[in-house]
Amino acid sequence: MAAYSLLQTEYTENVRFARLGYRNLSSGSLLIAFSEAHAWGWSSWRTLSLLAFGFLMLGCFIRRELTVPEPLLNLKVFVNVKYTVSLAVLAIITLNLYSGTYLIPVFLQNVQGASALEVGLILLPATLAMAGVMPLVGKLYMRIAPQWLIVSGILLIAVGTLAIGHLDVNVSQWYITLWLTIRYIGLSLTIMPLTNVGMEAIPRELSGHASSVNNWIRQVFGSFSIALFTSLMASRLSVHNQALGLDGAAEAQRKLLKAEAFTMSSNDVYIVATLIVLVGLPLVWTLFRSKPRQERLASHKFRNVQNLTQKEQLK
Numbered sequence: 001m002a003a004y005s006l007l008q009t010e011y012t013e014n015v016r017f018a019r020l021g022y023r024n025l026s027s028g029s030l031l032i033a034f035s036e037a038h039a040w041g042w043s044s045w046r047t048l049s050l051l052a053f054g055f056l057m058l059g060c061f062i063r064r065e066l067t068v069p070e071p072l073l074n075l076k077v078f079v080n081v082k083y084t085v086s087l088a089v090l091a092i093i094t095l096n097l098y099s100g101t102y103l104i105p106v107f108l109q110n111v112q113g114a115s116a117l118e119v120g121l122i123l124l125p126a127t128l129a130m131a132g133v134m135p136l137v138g139k140l141y142m143r144i145a146p147q148w149l150i151v152s153g154i155l156l157i158a159v160g161t162l163a164i165g166h167l168d169v170n171v172s173q174w175y176i177t178l179w180l181t182i183r184y185i186g187l188s189l190t191i192m193p194l195t196n197v198g199m200e201a202i203p204r205e206l207s208g209h210a211s212s213v214n215n216w217i218r219q220v221f222g223s224f225s226i227a228l229f230t231s232l233m234a235s236r237l238s239v240h241n242q243a244l245g246l247d248g249a250a251e252a253q254r255k256l257l258k259a260e261a262f263t264m265s266s267n268d269v270y271i272v273a274t275l276i277v278l279v280g281l282p283l284v285w286t287l288f289r290s291k292p293r294q295e296r297l298a299s300h301k302f303r304n305v306q307n308l309t310q311k312e313q314l315k
Contacts, residue, residue, distance in 0.1 A: 026061060027220065029054030034227035039234070073216060074209035077202060083210060085286050086198030089150070090214070091221045092280040093190055096157060098225035099273035100164065100183065103233070103266050104176065111169055111259045125177050130184040137192050146193040147288050151281065153189030156182055158277050165270030169259050197287055229269050236265040 033050035040046045065071040078084050108114040108122060140149060160183030164176065195214065202210040240261040241247075246254060 026054050026057035027223070029057065031223060031227050034224060034231055037231050071209075073213050074206065075213070077206055077210045077213055080201050082201035082287055083198045085283055086194050086201075087214060087217055089280040089283050089287075090191070090194050090198075091217055092276060092283075093154070093157065093187065093194075094218050094221045095225040095228075096161060096273045096277040097187065098222055099229050099269055100161065100180065102226050102229060103269060104164070104180065107167065107263070107266055108173070108176070111262055112173070114173070122173050122177055123180065126180040126184040129181045130188045133185050133188040134192065137188055141193055141196065145288070146197055147284055149189050149193045150197075150284050153186040153191075153193075154277060154280055154284070156186030156189065158186075158274050160184075160186060161270050161274045161277065165267045165274060167263050167267055169256075169263050229273075232272065233265050233269055236268045237261055240264045 029050045033047050033054060037047045062075060065073055065075050104123070105119045108119045109116070114122070137149065160179045163179040164183070167176075198214070199207060199210060241257075244257045244261055246257045246261065
């Protein structure tokens with residue numbers, strides 16, 4: 001009996017490692033493909049083979065998770081349309097977020113010669129503004145229809161990203177700080193309401209699984225966004241270097257032309273990031289077709305009463 005239990009435990013661990021292997025192979029293959037596509041070419045056999053293998057492993061992982069009794073990630077939460085749409089909008093915002101997180105420090109250091117400390121000080125006001133607005137958003141959530149908070153946030157993100165997409169080599173650092181702050185305030189207005197709207201649609205017994213899937217999707221899209229924007233940046237940098245005649249330029253002009261090409265390439269990336277975040281606007285309205293606001297408020301209050309009762313029982 002003990003030997004049977006040991007074999008069963010070993011089999012369960014092997015199955016778990018196999019499922020983790022599917023997920024890791026999928027993520028690794030797709031990340032490498034997106035990162036190196038600009039160098040290999042999107043139609044090269046290496047890029048296409050890695051993409052095919054990555055999606056194949058992703059399919060195997062999804063199939064296993066849907067069939068095992070105790071999945072690592074319960075993907076059945078995607079059956080809930082409201083949760084799925086809110087997660088899609090969060091993924092779109094994550095893609096936009098990492099474009100600035102990755103490129104602004106590089107621009108400030110490589111083009112304007114700012115030190116690491118100066119870069120941190122330039123980014124600090126935006127982070128403080130985001131932290132300061134978060135509690136206010138929590139209070140507004142129960143007083144204002146969340147779709148208005150989310151739409152306002154997406155518009156602020158789009159405006160801020162578009163403004164940053166008009167940089168030049170000698171742009172003021174206060175200009176960058178201002179529009180980054182507006183962008184981060186937009187993030188504050190969107191992330192918490194979107195997360196709450198999606199989680200409210202999930203049954204209580206699946207809330208843990210939904211939270212795990214939420215975190216996994218955001219981490220995956222964060223990694224993919226860096227790979228995607230790095231690839232796009234490299235391809236646009238090659239185009240602008242050629243357009244500015246960098247190869248035939250004198251040595252004295254090469255540094256200036258490199259800075260100009262990098263700035264123009266960054267602007268191209270921010271324009272793409274702006275278009276990406278605007279895709280989330282039509283999706284927002286599909287979140288609020290089924291449940292009126294008063295019913296949502298009543299449901300939220302009922303959950304608070306239940307939680308309070310459970311705490312009293314534990315005491």
